[in-house]
Amino acid sequence: MVRRISYPSAEADAYLQKKSFDDVQVAERVAEVVANVRSRGTAALFEYTKRFDGADVNESNFRVSEAEIEAAYSQVDPDVLAALRRACENIRRFHEKQLRPSWIEPEADGTMLGQLIRPLERVGVYVPGGLASYPSSVLMNAVPAKVAGVPQVVMATPPGKDGSINPYSLVAAKEAGVDEVYRMGGAQAVAAMAFGVGLKAVDKITGPGNIYVTLAKKQVYGTVDIDMLAGPSEVLVIADESATPAYVAADFLSQAEHDVRAATVLVTPSAALAEAVEAEIERQLAVLPRREIMEQALRDNGAIFIVQDLEEACEVSNRFAPEHLEVLTETPFALLGKLTQAGAIFLGPYSPEPVGDYFAGPNHVLPTGGTARFYSPLNVDTFQKKTSVIAYSKARFDRDARDIIALAKAEGLDAHANAVAVRLENKEG
Amino acid sequence: MVRRISYPSAEADAYLQKKSFDDVQVAERVAEVVANVRSRGTAALFEYTKRFDGADVNESNFRVSEAEIEAAYSQVDPDVLAALRRACENIRRFHEKQLRPSWIEPEADGTMLGQLIRPLERVGVYVPGGLASYPSSVLMNAVPAKVAGVPQVVMATPPGKDGSINPYSLVAAKEAGVDEVYRMGGAQAVAAMAFGVGLKAVDKITGPGNIYVTLAKKQVYGTVDIDMLAGPSEVLVIADESATPAYVAADFLSQAEHDVRAATVLVTPSAALAEAVEAEIERQLAVLPRREIMEQALRDNGAIFIVQDLEEACEVSNRFAPEHLEVLTETPFALLGKLTQAGAIFLGPYSPEPVGDYFAGPNHVLPTGGTARFYSPLNVDTFQKKTSVIAYSKARFDRDARDIIALAKAEGLDAHANAVAVRLENKEG
Known part of the structure; x- marks a missing residue:
């Protein structure tokens, strides 16, 4: 069922090449939604919510009330709530390790230089909704x-037809400390958060969404910051003959159930493993729901690369730059230094992707479509910004003034040179 | 000459509101350039270089040769070169302090979680050119x-009509360690770097440019990463009666000489200072070149806010979120904790903006137009990316498996649950 691709080959080059976010037709429709919400405000926002989500939302029920959030607690399975709380704690602990202090370094002549690292003031989090629920997101x-x-921290999530928000998403919001929850989704929600329609505008929008949400994020980029542009999910598995075929097969299927566009890639030097994995896929497929989605994803976007050795496997993986990279080899850590392009790397037999999707602590919002070459997993830096600090002493200024004047004049900026010269001349300062 | 704005007021609200990068007409022209370079390759690239820069560039002279770079050393003023080298060293030292190690934390049960922080592989740096030279950029x-x-590290800069590149830019490139220099500018250069036209595609594009360059960066965003979208330059000066009017005036003028769209803002509780600054502006203007540009900038985009006290000055500054913020008060550090929105903060009488533009070490590529609310100065993080590492031990996996299955099932993702379950059942693993 899964295509075999030899490496190196023209077919491999085509499969491994960068994806792109072009979809001019969708972009035009999204531009219209964004422009309308910006110019016509909540009237347009609520019209789109009615049209796309089928829900009646207005000023009075737009923001989800505290009472509704409290009520959600009685609607969720207590075991799931307990698991969510433990996941929340793991995520908090992992991200706390990323915190960095601001710093200012005083130098002997009295000069102080530094970098302030401070949180953004207001962030909008997009969470997909509708029929599905994504408390983990x-x-x-x-x-x-x-x-x-x-x-x-503001959260936007599309309501169901009856206007309701999934109770798991609401309890997750409460547990995570979300400050405001709004009933809205799609490109219209992105526009509302960016331009301050129905709520105060945010400084940055993060979170996954469909192609409409993604292209809306691109359009408002610059008015606000965004985390990344994300496409369909992917897993690439590097495995040798030591890998358990049932594990690789299960991991393929867990990726494939997301979406017919999801990509599942096995890179292995072992043809025997590849065959065993294919047999396992057939066996496990038989007993899982969503079979049609998985079969189509595997057929359309799956691939198996039989490579010379694990060195070449790393090369293929780096070229693909996968969102999720699993290493199921005898000594997985031995490859870690070579695997330079990936969103998250899952090492060994007990680290299937769902461990990271739900629980371990590292973020599951990851770069896709080869963008791991330049984007990072969502992390603490995503929600902070920096400010440089420059406090020159008179001694340092006197020492450097002539260099600064020379450089300003070389760039033809005389008033810049003057701003230095006036301080050299002036005796009052 | 500079408008007085009272605070709070409707006029202040209008002046302080977020700028936006909308320019639909320019965006359409830029989209055409980007699409043509992408589809027609170097033929289109060289046509645009001829049309917009007036230069004949072709495959043979597109990349600047080592000989040309070496020759540039004989064309530059040795004092300026020495100053450039000292600036280079300061910039290097300041940015080295920002480096962070990757980390992997082993836990008692054998689990290892971590975050790899690694450089991007290939970065494109855009440097404005033409008549002016910007070695500092x-x-x-x-x-x-x-x-x-x-x-x-690849550099793109537009050639002069004779095809030449400013020698100061070339020696700066060599000193900084740039690996390849290409003769191209404008939207066409951004498209060429993003899509790999005439050179290998880059992973990220940084650097300032005009509105064409900026909108091209927005259009290729997602195919590559970019640093930020930047508009006209700005300075906001918070000053009290202790400030030297000649300094404030000189700093206004150094900002205003960039561009008629540059913004210069004084926020002060002292009406006497404001008057003295205005008198000084007139006096210094008389002896500086670029007088027309400066006068128009001050008239069109300058502003003086007379506020109650320094507390209110900080409020105005945070709302403006200036690119450059100068604090010329008796005890400037006392305000630092309150000034939460700024690209770079210059403290005290000996830290005029040119100190940071050229020499001190912190970056001069800074967020403009209120985007300091979410963008940072260019910094080491700009050129790195992160990868999460997850290696669960069997003990941790056995402990957490039921929680992970519960969460996957709550999201309706049975194949995710299966990827965990298959590892619990399987005795081989």
Whole structure:
């Protein structure tokens, strides 16, 4: 069922090449939604909510009330709530390790230079909704924002037809410390958060969404910051003959159930393993729901690369730059230094992707489509910004003034040179 | 000459509101350039270089040769070169303090979690050119990239009509460790770097440019990462009666000489200071070149806010979120904790903006137009990316498996639950 691709080959080059986010037709429709929400405000926002989500939302029920959030606690399975709380704690602990202090370094002549690292003030978190519920996405966005110190974390999630929000998402929001929850989704929600329609505008929008949400994030980029542009999910598994075929097969299927566009890639020097994995896929497929989605994903976007050795496996993986990279080899850590392009690396037999998706602590919002070459997992830095500090002493200024004047004049900026010269001449200062 | 704005007021609200990067007409022209370079390759790239820069560039002279770079050393003023080298060293030292190690934390049950922090592989630096020369921009982009460990730093800068590149830019590139220099500018250069036209595609594009460059960066965002979208330069000065009017005036003028769209703002509780500054502006203007540009900038975009006290001055400054913020008060550090929104903060009488523009070490590529609320100065993080590491032990996996299965099932993802369950059942693992 899964395509075999030899390496190196033209077919491999085509499969491994960068994906792109172009979809001009969708972009035009999204631009219209964004422009309408910006110009016509909540009237347009609520119209789109009715049209796309089928829900009646207005000023009175737009923001989810505290009472509704409290009520959600009685609707969720207590075991799931307990698991969510433990996940929340793991995510908090992992992200706290990323915190860095501001620093200012005083130098002997009295000069002080430094870098202030401070939280953003107001962040909007997008959480997909509708029929499905993604409490894990709530935690993965909101907990790092709170660890970073963001005082105002806002969440937008599309309502069901009856206007309701999934109770798991609401309890996750409460546990993570989300400050405001709004009933809205799609491109219209992104526009509302960016331009301050129905709520105070945010400084940054994070979180996964469909192609409409993603292209809306691109369009408002610059008015606000965004985390990344994300496409369909992917897993690449590097495995040798020591790997358990049933594990690799299960991991393929867990990726494939997301979406027919999800990509599942096995890179192995062992043809025997590849065959055993394919047999296991057939066996496990038979007893799982979502079979059609998984089969189509595997057929359309799956691939198996038989490579010379693990060295070449790392090369293929780096070229693909996968969102999720599993290493199921005898000594997985031996490859870690070579695996330079990946969102998250899962090492060994007991680290299947769901461990990271839900629980271990590292973030599950990860770069896709080869963008791990430049994007990072959501992290504490995502929710902070820096400010440089420059306090020159008179001694340092006197020493450096002529260099600064020379450089300003070389760039033809005389008033810049003057701003230095006036301080050299002036005796009052 | 400079408008007085009272605070709070509707006029102040209008002046302080977020700027936006919308320019639909320019965006359409830029989209055409980007699409043409992408589809027609170097033929389109060289046509645009001829049309916009007036220069004949082709495959044979597109990349600047080592000989040309070496020759530039004989064309520059040795004093300026020496100053550039000292600036380079300061920038390197400041950015080295930002380096962070990767970390992996082993836990008692054998689990290892961590975060790898590694350089991008290939970065494109845009440096404005044409008539002007900006060696300082070369240093401010390329040095942090090299400190971050980027092995391939590429520079694009538009040639003069005769095809030449300013020698100061070339020596700065060499000093900073730039690996490849290309003769190209504008939206076409951004497209060429993003899509790999005439050179290998880069992973990220940084550096300042005009509105064409900026909108092209927005359009290729997602195919590559970018540093930020930057608009006209700004300075906001918080000063009290202890400030020297000649300094404030000189700093206003050094900002205003950049561009008629540059913004210069004084926020002070002292009406006497404001008057003295205005008188000084007139006096210094008389002897500086670029007088027309400065006058228009001050008239169109300058502002003086007379506020109650320094507390209110900080409030105005945070709302403006200036690129450059100067604090010329008796005890400038006393305000630092309150000034939460700024690209760079210059404290005291001997820290005029040119100290940071050229020499001190902190970066001069800074967020503008209120984007200091979410963007940071260019820094080492700009040129690195992160990868999460998850290696669960069997003990940890056995402990957490039921929680993970519960969470996967609550999200309706049975194949995710299966990927965990199959490892619990399987005795071989």
